[in-house]
Amino acid sequence: MDDQLNAICRALDFIEQHLKEDIRVEDMAECCGYSLFYFIRLFNQTVHLTPYDYLIRRRLAEAARELIKTKRRLVDIALDYDFQNPETFARAFNRVFHTPPSQVRKSGVLDSRLIQRACGRNQLLYYRDYGTPKAQQCTHPQILLAGSPFDSDLTVEMVEQVVARLNPFYPEMREFIWISTYSSHSFDRQPAYFAGVELHDWTALPTNLYARRLPSGHYACFRQRDLLENLGHIRAYVYQSWQANTTETISSKIEIFRYSLSKNSPSTELILPLFNNNDSSF
Structure with missing residues (x-):
């Protein structure tokens, strides 16, 4: 070998x-x-x-x-x-x-x-x-989020900050969703970061948190152990190798992470919108 x-x-x-x-x-x-x-x-x-x-x-x-x-x-x-x-x-x-x-x-x-x-x-x-993370393509419904902006990329250390920020409002939360939004005018600028938990309606939004909407659409989902520790390698594979070998095109403006807080098996899923989404947010 x-x-x-x-x-x-x-x-x-x-x-x-x-x-x-x-x-x-x-x-x-x-x-x-x-x-x-x-x-x-x-x-x-x-x-x-x-x-x-x-x-x-x-x-x-x-x-x-x-x-x-x-x-x-x-x-x-x-x-x-x-x-x-x-x-x-x-x-x-x-x-x-x-x-x-x-x-x-x-x-x-x-x-x-x-x-x-x-x-x-x-x-x-x-x-x-x-190995390489396997892609599962799926259609997600619209998701409403209550959360807060953050100033750096998602890492194992940042998970602790997210929990500390959101736990007072949602002490029973089992997962959170992280969104990295890239500017189409300058991809080399630092993205805007947001983390939140899913809401069932806007009226339940706590006063000190912000609202964010993820539109329904077609997504590619990548799951792998130690995803955050290997995020640079995974991004290289997804944006270069995986996309080169599929007919799908990843929307370049947004990355979504679903992070499970399970003590027994914490996991991270990378979710990327594909270009056939109809929503103008992408």
């Missing part, structure tokens, strides 16, 4: 060293000492992307950074990263980032969660030790 992991790490390093060159999947397999068929299967099982798709996504990630941070012409950036022409580059860019490169150049805005970062050993070890 370690030999295989080391071989895939060599392939990943090879890709990083030759992002702007005309390399083939056969070249990656050769640097690992594997047959083409075996290498493709092993890479897909280990990285959860095909070698070619990973290569294209890494090229697009670096090209996107240049679009935002430099004034180089789009055609020069496209050719530099081995795309045949600007049209081919634009189609691939739009498929991955759901927006054309010309718009990213104009706005300087791109959802950083969609950028394929160089996959390292820690990400591969996470896949090996935990």
